[in-house]
Amino acid sequence: MSLVEVDAAAERLGITRRRVQHLIASGELHAPARGVVDAESLDRLIARRAGGHTRAWSQETAWAAIAILSGADASWLGGTQQSRLRARLRDLDAPKLVERSRNRAVVTHYSAHPSAIRRVAEDVVYLDRSAQFGLAGSSTLSGYVATDRRDEVVRRHGLIRDDGGTVSLRATAMDLAVVRDVAERSAVLAALDLSESLDVRERRAGSTALTGALEQFRG
Known part of the structure; x- marks a missing residue:
């Protein structure tokens, strides 16, 4: 495990030390010991921020943007809010969309026994990357879970916090039916x-798909 001092992490993120401590407390950064963070968790967070420092949307707004681009109803926002969001989406490119929507979930990575992968998939909203993008994903899993159930899923399947692990749990307060x-x-x-992936091929595939979705939305 490679480690980075908290002050250095703050400098790389362009934020204060206090803000880094908040990210550690929320689980967005992994601190295996006092005063340091795991370098891979830092790299992942920087990828989620898409290289920028713009303030992210709230969780509700992020999910509304995803719903609108997916052709779904963002009923939890009022009509005026939806209209303003639609106008913002018309002016965004893929990197900005990634940056603004990062608060949709808190992402934590774990290692797991290969036999547990399938069972974990049954407990989350599982996104099959291999089916949607033709990317090999049989040994990895990325899924959304209710914030108040994440710890239960971790315990049930014996997951171990590991920023280089094959299981990514994305904890959100949004109704999982919407997700x-x-x-x-x-x-x-x-x-x-x-x-938001550290893998160049995956990141390119995601960015290309988002660019297409935004162009389709703009009509």
Whole structure:
């Protein structure tokens, strides 16, 4: 495990040390010991921020943007809010969309026994990258889970926190019925996840899909 001091992490992220501590407390950064963070968790967070420092949308707005781009109803936002969001989406490119929508979930990575992968998939909203993008994904899993159930899923399947692990749990307070609906409607949600990957091929596939979705939205 490669480690980075908290002050260095703050400098790379362009934020304060206090903000880094908040990211550690929320689980977005992994601190295996006092005063340091895991370098891979830092790299993943930088990928999620798409190289920018723009303030992200709230979780509700992020999911509304995903719903709109997926052709679903973002009923939890009022009509005026939806109109403003639609106008914003027309001006965004793929990297900005990735950056603005990062608050849709808190992502934590784990290692797991290969036999547990299938069982974990049954407990989350699983996005099959191999089916949507032709990317090999038989030994990895990325899925959305309710925030208040994440720890239960971790315990049940014996997952071990590991920023280089094969299981990615994306904890969200959004109704999982909404998450499942947008995941089934289009590839937008999976493309956002891929755009935050450290793998160049996956990131390119996600960005290409998001660019296409935005162009289609603009008509």
